Amino acid sequence: MKKILSIMLAALVLVACNSTGENNDGENGMEPGRILVLYYSQTGATDSVAREIQCQLDADIEEIQLENPYNGTYDETIERCKKEMETGEVPAVKPIKADLGKYDVIFLGYPVWFGTYARPIAGLVKAVDFKDKKVVTFCTLGSGGLQSSTADLAKALPGAKVVMEGYGVRNARISAIHDEVERFLIEHEFKEGYVTPLPAFMEDHPVTSEEKAVFDQACSDYPFPLGTPVAVATRTTDTSTDYMYTVNSKDKDGKNVVGQVFVTVGFDEGSKPEFTQVVR
Ligand SMILES: Cc1cc2nc3c(=O)[nH]c(=O)nc-3n(C[C@H](O)[C@H](O)[C@H](O)COP(=O)(O)O)c2cc1C
Structure with missing residues (x-):
């Protein structure tokens, strides 16, 4: 297999x-x-x-x-x-x-x-x-x-x-x-070519219900808890809207930890929110 x-x-x-x-x-x-x-x-x-x-x-x-x-x-x-x-x-x-x-x-x-x-x-x-x-x-x-x-x-x-x-x-x-x-x-200059630089994320704000829905849609398939999103910053690129959620979660010893969960939503028709990475 x-x-x-x-x-x-x-x-x-x-x-x-x-x-x-x-x-x-x-x-x-x-x-x-x-x-x-x-x-x-x-x-x-x-x-x-x-x-x-x-x-x-x-x-x-x-x-x-x-x-x-x-x-x-x-x-x-x-x-x-x-x-x-x-x-x-x-x-x-x-x-x-x-x-x-x-x-x-x-x-x-x-x-x-x-x-x-x-x-x-x-x-x-x-x-x-x-x-x-x-x-x-x-x-x-x-x-x-x-x-x-x-x-x-x-x-x-x-x-x-x-x-x-x-x-x-x-x-x-x-x-x-x-x-x-x-x-x-x-x-990283290992290859020639041009890519549009990615803009910085804007200042974060408390998560709205729409942004919570995007988070839930992106992360619902992931089998382990990622935490509760409390704030979010967004940016718009040529191809997508990206979200950087600040999440409150617990580590394996039950200690409170803050992390970032990244989600992207492509502009192509039918694109679904994708969970791209968690940083803890
Ligand atoms: C022993 C083991 C531990 C893993 N630990 C993590 C982890 O801490 N974080 C994570 O995101 N994925 C974890 N994974 C998932 C792997 O990183 C993931 O499946 C990876 O893409 C496998 O790469 P490969 O197909 O090249 O072997 C773990 C997988 C295994 C087998």
Whole structure:
């Protein structure tokens, strides 16, 4: 099943990877072939993003393999992961085939597990020297964890130059990656091209009943509580209205926490509100 899903997602990416900007042909100041996309993916979502980045940059790519893969069900992975986090055990990765000495920039991709980078990345960090490499994170997630996982990675790789603003996408929104990855690569000058800069969010205000309805519509499919929206700021882009809700929620120990839930509503006819990310 995982294999079929991966093949379908990869095919989608290949069809979709028809970028409007220039590839990494040296024109943008980056030497061709000096970018490596290195990633771990258990169920195929991060694999799709990795292939999209590879395709848009014409970069080299390698998937991280484990000595003892996480082959079980979702619940089995959760159990194994929890145990490893308790004991501090780190999964061993198979030797990386790419010669890292050839690359200045490494796009490092992973799923978010328990608010941070997946355990295989802990194994990679232990095995591979990232000294002086520019590391750009990308991840897929159920709801959030891009910022926390990138911050954790920066701590784990003190000798590397970790770019603090990575790219993250909910696995429910993989169909959005072509345009989002393209924007990310152009904004961060890995690729030539032009994207209209996104405006800042306006000042926030108490949530109206209409805005609460947008929140509920966007988040109703998400199975875990995201909290109560108390304030919202909006912005209008070329293609959508975006909402940044301030939410009051509780962490796993019952402590009050404030977070942000992001929602976007496209202008295309029939577009439904989409929950894009939570930041806590
Ligand atoms: C062990 C485990 C822990 C997870 N923890 C989180 C989490 O803390 N936050 C989140 O948003 N998603 C979490 N997820 C969901 C994954 O990040 C998401 O399904 C991801 O897209 C899977 O990527 P992959 O298909 O490349 O393996 C978790 C999944 C697993 C298996």
